[in-house]
Amino acid sequence: MDGHLMEPTLYTVKGIAILDNDGHRLLAKYYDKNIFSTTKEQKAFEKNIFNKTHRSNSEIIMMDGMTCVYQSSVDLYFYVMGDSHENELILMSVLHCLFESISVILRRNVEKRAVLDNLDVVMLAMDEICDGGIILDANPINVVQRVALRSDDTPLGEQTVAQVLQSAKEQLKWSLLK
Amino acid sequence: MNAFKRDKKEEEDGGGNPFSNLEKTTVLQEARTFNDTPVNPRKCGQILTKILYLLNQGEQLGTTEATEAFFAMTKLFQSRDVVLRRLVYLGIKELSTVAEDVIIVTSSLTKDMTGKEDLYRAAAIRALCTITDSGMLAAIERYMKQAIVDKSPSVASAALVSSLHLSGVSSDVARRWANEAQEALNSDSVMVQYHALGVLYQARKSDRHAVIKLVAKLMKSSPKSPYAACMLIRMACKLLDESNEGNELMEFIESCLRHKSEMVVYEAAHAIVNLARSGIREIAPAISVLQHFCSSSKPALRFAAVRTLNKVAMTHPTAVTACNLDLENLITDSNRSIATLAITTLLKTGAESSVDR
Numbered sequence: 285m286d287g288h289l290m291e292p293t294l295y296t297v298k299g300i301a302i303l304d305n306d307g308h309r310l311l312a313k314y315y316d317k318n319i320f321s322t323t324k325e326q327k328a329f330e331k332n333i334f335n336k337t338h339r340s341n342s343e344i345i346m347m348d349g350m351t352c353v354y355q356s357s358v359d360l361y362f363y364v365m366g367d368s369h370e371n372e373l374i375l376m377s378v379l380h381c382l383f384e385s386i387s388v389i390l391r392r393n394v395e396k397r398a399v400l401d402n403l404d405v406v407m408l409a410m411d412e413i414c415d416g417g418i419i420l421d422a423n424p425i426n427v428v429q430r431v432a433l434r435s436d437d438t439p440l441g442e443q444t445v446a447q448v449l450q451s452a453k454e455q456l457k458w459s460l461l462k
Numbered sequence: 463m464n465a466f467k468r469d470k471k472e473e474e475d476g477g478g479n480p481f482s483n484l485e486k487t488t489v490l491q492e493a494r495t496f497n498d499t500p501v502n503p504r505k506c507g508q509i510l511t512k513i514l515y516l517l518n519q520g521e522q523l524g525t526t527e528a529t530e531a532f533f534a535m536t537k538l539f540q541s542r543d544v545v546l547r548r549l550v551y552l553g554i555k556e557l558s559t560v561a562e563d564v565i566i567v568t569s570s571l572t573k574d575m576t577g578k579e580d581l582y583r584a585a586a587i588r589a590l591c592t593i594t595d596s597g598m599l600a601a602i603e604r605y606m607k608q609a610i611v612d613k614s615p616s617v618a619s620a621a622l623v624s625s626l627h628l629s630g631v632s633s634d635v636a637r638r639w640a641n642e643a644q645e646a647l648n649s650d651s652v653m654v655q656y657h658a659l660g661v662l663y664q665a666r667k668s669d670r671h672a673v674i675k676l677v678a679k680l681m682k683s684s685p686k687s688p689y690a691a692c693m694l695i696r697m698a699c700k701l702l703d704e705s706n707e708g709n710e711l712m713e714f715i716e717s718c719l720r721h722k723s724e725m726v727v728y729e730a731a732h733a734i735v736n737l738a739r740s741g742i743r744e745i746a747p748a749i750s751v752l753q754h755f756c757s758s759s760k761p762a763l764r765f766a767a768v769r770t771l772n773k774v775a776m777t778h779p780t781a782v783t784a785c786n787l788d789l790e791n792l793i794t795d796s797n798r799s800i801a802t803l804a805i806t807t808l809l810k811t812g813a814e815s816s817v818d819r
Contacts, residue, residue, distance in 0.1 A: 289696070289699050289700065289703060289733065289736050289737070290696050290699075291696070291700075292663055292667075292693055292696035292697045292700060293660070294623070294626060294656070294657065294660035294693070309518075309519060311518055312518065313518075323519075323520025326520070327520070340796070340797070340798075342761050342796055342797035342798070342799075342800075343760070343761040343762055343765075343797065344761055344762045344765045344797065344799065345797075345799055346799055353762055371692060371725060371728060371729050371732070371766070372728075372762045372763075372765060372766040373724055373725040373728055373729075373762060373763065373766065374689070374692065374725055375762075376760075376762045377725065396479075400479055400480060400481060401480075403481070403511050403515060404507055404510075404511045404545060404549055405545065407511070407514060407518075407549075407552060408545070408548050408549070408552065411552060411585075415588060415620075415623050415624075415627075416623075416627050418623050418626065418657070418660070419653075419656075419689065420619060420620075420623060420653070421616075421619070421653050422653075422689075423653075426616075430581060430584075430616060431548070
């Protein structure tokens with residue numbers, strides 16, 4: 285067969301990118317060392333794909349031998365890339381999960397400003413969806429559960445005595461370990 | 463619209479993006495705050511986010527810079543802030559390839575992975591495995607085996623996925639942990655099932671007989687996870703491709719055409735038309751599934767269908783003729799890739815009558 289049968293492997297995702305409305309990278313990850321090994325190549329690809337996709341909202345495109353699914357919202361563009369023979373619906377499920385989880389994290393306010401304000405949690409979400417090219421979870425509910433539990437940001441003055449004691453204990457332990 | 467204008471203005475004022483104009487040296491200098499006690503989680507979290515952002519933008523750190531930042535970051539293990547801890551794991555993963563002596567965090571990560579907090583454990587396992595080399599592998603083996611059969615799905619998945627990555631470090635990892643992966647295969651979690659199957663395949667792929675046994679066993683129970691089902695179809699295809707036998711395998715793939723998940727149905731249809739052994743009779747049910755997908759409201763599904771039909775048209779043009787009408791409807795599709803694929807497919811299957819239309 286001429287290689288159109290897909291090799292049984294869990295390494296499905298080649299890359300994930302979030303671009304702004306100028307085509308600049310907000311966040312991007314590439315999981316296959318053999319494609320776009322340098323930042324320069326990656327950014328050239330991102331520019332290219334942005335130019336081809338930013339005007340149309342048609343969800344899927346073939347580019348540079350890869351299948352790329354995408355979705356936009358206000359001033360953001362979400363992309364998930366896979367091999368050109370990859371099952372498109374699997375890639376779509378990853379894109380859907382990425383978009384939905386970020387949408388929940390940002391309280392349905394999916395725009396650049398909100399992403400930048402919550403960049404830490406958005407990065408964690410991307411990390412929970414895909415690990416080194418393997419889909420870790422494609423269920424947005426699970427992903428959000430795993431990242432969005434912000435501890436109640438209690439300022440130092442309002443910490444309970446137990447918390448203060450605990451942190452003092454930890455610090456002491458650290459100074460001893462040094 | 464108003465909100466949009468306001469944002470636009472903010473951006474022009476330079477106050478829109480807190481991450482624009484970040485300087486590598488300044489940020490790394492800020493990272494010295496990590497050494498302060500007590501740790502200020504909010505402030506350190508922001509600085510760490512900036513570092514991660516810079517790395518994500520492709521900023522290169524020298525070995526010394528990276529090592530310094532890495533060691534500063536290890537001080538943040540003192541804090542119990544959940545988000546900060548998770549960012550530290552991310553930082554460890556990002557810097558592990560550049561910084562030196564990264565194994566310094568081994569004990570901290572082992573402690574987190576064996577601790578009580580499930581959310582720490584899963585992420586700690588994944589971070590730990592990125593800094594693990596062949597020498598360290600034996601030391602964490604016991605914990606990894608335990609984690610694979612853990613009842614928390616996130617922990618089990620993290621361990622399974624990490625063991626696949628570790629196959630690059632030591633090729634027999636998957637084989638050594640296969641018993642645990644076998645147990646994880648029975649998990650209720652769809653993702654754990656999928657990841658376990660991946661590890662088992664990795665462990666057995668060089669032994670054709672073992673793969674046949676694995677596939678045969680799974681075909682009977684038919685995995686709940688659509689991802690695992692897709693993987694199983696691919697495994698079955700590989701077996702079919704290598705030998706002339708295997709009617710049960712073929713039957714299994716055909717039965718997947720009636721799966722309730724579109725993902726699996728498409729995977730099966732794609733597999734059937736791409737198998738060298740498939741003749742007109744075998745591909746007929748697959749073609750009718752693809753034909754049905756051609757009128758889906760989802761562009762990705764239409765794309766997948768027409769791309770596969772395009773491929774079949776090269777070998778079995780007559781089988782695709784039945785879809786000509788559906789393909790003609792796709793010529794005006796708003797997605798240009800779909801339209802193009804529809805046209806080229808029709809060129810292979812179309813008769814003069816359709817050219818007139």
